[in-house]
Amino acid sequence: MAAAVKALLGSSLATSRLCGCVNFSKRLYSRSAKRVRVHDALKSTETGSTIRIQGWVRSVRSQKHNVFLHVSDGSSLQPLQVVASSDLNPRNLSFGCAVDITGNLEKSPSKKQNVELQASHIDVVGECNPVDFPFKIKGHHSLEYIRQFPHLRCRTNAFSALLRIRSQATDAIHSFFRDNNFVQIHTPVITSNDCEGAGELFQVEPAGNEWNLDEENPHFFSVPAYLTVSGQLHLEAMSGAFPAVYTFGPTFRAENSQTRRHLAEFYMVEAEIAFAESLKDLMEVMERLFKTTTDNLLSHCAEDMELFHKYLSPGYMEQVNLMMKRNFNVISYTEAIDVLNRSSEQFTFKPEWGCDLQTEHEKYIVQHCGNVPVFVTDYPYELKPFYARDNQDQPQHTAAAVDLLVPGVGELCGGSLREERLELLRTRLAQAGLDNTYTWYLQLREFGSVPHGGFGMGFERYLQCVLGIDNIKDTIPFARFSRSCVL
């Protein structure tokens, strides 16, 4: 087993093999030093040991007798300082090149780091022409600049930090649901469900010649098929058999708009809870999800988070601390309209009961609540889709729906209790002319229906909210939006 994998996996499996000749590649390195990740080398207390690191050069500084390198392998934001005698310095050593270095790990004389590697051997594994490479050794490249190089931007400090945080946040979200006994359901990407006839669907058919299926069979799937805009209805089917389910995956909108808050392909966390009896049940889960995930990030990705909170969104740490410390607010839609109407703010859109809250209204509400996230509950019945539970109140008829608004981003989560009463649901679907389309959905209520509810949280918006990232395109490895699908 080669060093790279040994460093990842630890000890080796037994290697006796049953049959056949073993025909391994012959490229195994002969060097015997233990391969160590930069992250582990930086924390090592075993100075004096000979180790081997593999990574990319982030800086080169030559002095008369020595050359100083910073080498990163993506395992941590902080690079490892390597000191080598000038005569060890290979001709093709440059910013961005890949190196394989053996040396002794020693206590560093500098206060900037605990340890440094005193190199005895440096291999340049892959060269990098600094003239052609789009990132420069002393360049402070903006997020906007590096966005032009989606295949290379992971090699910058900022975007590698983002990717480590994103990976950890994903893990934290899965942990949250696992620890709370939710079953993970892979809801489908391709669906025949046109989701209330929303106009922003992507449609799917085979490419090339097969695209023009004949008139009798115009569709690959027999029916028109779309990319999912939500796994909710599929999760609701599962709420007829499990106490709590969730999904976390890609979701799509064919929106023509190009804003700093929208993508054509984004990730959504969606949860559905059987026997949920009130919006409070859902709000508890949303607030906990937000705080548990953020807590996890603050403790596991402190250095990477700091890069954003100190350098990319200076002062943003205070906003994060405020959100973590305070209980989220709760305000009804009706009261929100009152607050807006009582304010002295000049809104472009006049706030009016029965109309959707505009972005300017959401922003005002969040500020009014001291820049702490706020749940807005019980929206007008007519504003909400067929599945939202009827509150059967009057004179202002509302549905049991809730949005979570957060500073900087606006709507982060949306949820509702679902109409579990067969007759109410049947009537509403019939009024919308959808009862034949949703026969299967009605059957969920016909056989062992239970009160239930759920919500969705936009994952990229969550990252914007906790990192203070202005443009959503900087939160995802490969951004897809109107007119752009690079790679």
Added chain:
Amino acid sequence: MAAAVKALLGSSLATSRLCGCVNFSKRLYSRSAKRVRVHDALKSTETGSTIRIQGWVRSVRSQKHNVFLHVSDGSSLQPLQVVASSDLNPRNLSFGCAVDITGNLEKSPSKKQNVELQASHIDVVGECNPVDFPFKIKGHHSLEYIRQFPHLRCRTNAFSALLRIRSQATDAIHSFFRDNNFVQIHTPVITSNDCEGAGELFQVEPAGNEWNLDEENPHFFSVPAYLTVSGQLHLEAMSGAFPAVYTFGPTFRAENSQTRRHLAEFYMVEAEIAFAESLKDLMEVMERLFKTTTDNLLSHCAEDMELFHKYLSPGYMEQVNLMMKRNFNVISYTEAIDVLNRSSEQFTFKPEWGCDLQTEHEKYIVQHCGNVPVFVTDYPYELKPFYARDNQDQPQHTAAAVDLLVPGVGELCGGSLREERLELLRTRLAQAGLDNTYTWYLQLREFGSVPHGGFGMGFERYLQCVLGIDNIKDTIPFARFSRSCVL
């Protein structure tokens, strides 16, 4: 906080709120008994306590003075036995209905279970007409039968067990990669990369009116866009900055075939390892991934696994034990061809060096290796895509590619070292006329290139392999295949 959520989340958050009136739904139950999941009730040693369970009735048996129910809430395969006096028995209690039951948890006099619930109160929350409900109280429904009801089949024992196993396997796979320091990358679903011009792509454009974009701008994304067939190339970009990365998500093939091994939408685990130096590096990770995940399932889902190993694929446990106990085999493609040619088996397709292995060949090889998984390495260079690393051997020119074949399923994993040498890659792409398409991919080798390699594992095939499930459609919540996209 209602009981359902309290049972899931444990204690409550503080409830003081900053601003606005709290407008909670008024439907909070007044019952005060502690809500317990069936899974926890079955393991409880606190007999004598009053508890409340919520779930669905899986059987009803009336005797003169008592009625016996089995209630399941999806938290475990085993239901909780509920005993109620006949006068408590609500008129509408039936197989499939949803119930909310309070009672005392007592030691059971029967040997079939440790505890039972002696009901003091039974609410039928959602009725279920046993005539219309497609599953019957004493019916032993086949996987094929329940497949007709994708919105309801989670209510059967077999499919709820499958979904719990699938959720646990997903979790185990993420844990494996996290524990081995891989960074998770969400590779995109929509891609402009046509993946070597493979003919089995789905194409994506907005539905409805927007579909007919004008002649100057015929595409929503400016370029033709497809559903991903692999995240490999995107992961390779990340291998220029991280020691190891992986992705686990939906993948697509617009194949017209309807077999028991193919879906149009399926899940794939893909990993890419920087500085990997031989196929052995990749095989180690694949074998460990398989064994660690299966080990996790055997210990966390023993009861659910047993349902498959005992009743749905009788005797299959032995096959699983064999795979777990033995080291996976390794055989080169060249030797595999020799083995096939030396055998007395009558193959439909004559095995020949330079041709792909057919399913019948793969099956024979696995049997030849004692029904233990087998890695086949070093395939003919001309059979493999442009990115596979040239072994530069002769006279039989091979590439450093490997497939993992497993009993019952055939190909479970495929992987290769990637060609990291700029000039070799450039020449091969130019020969294929693809050098302009893959400028970005060549740049990965131009700037700090490193030896690397990776593999993909079909997740549904993995589930087939460890559970002995014949048809892949029974391993996924909502199956999509040619002519079928229900819900």
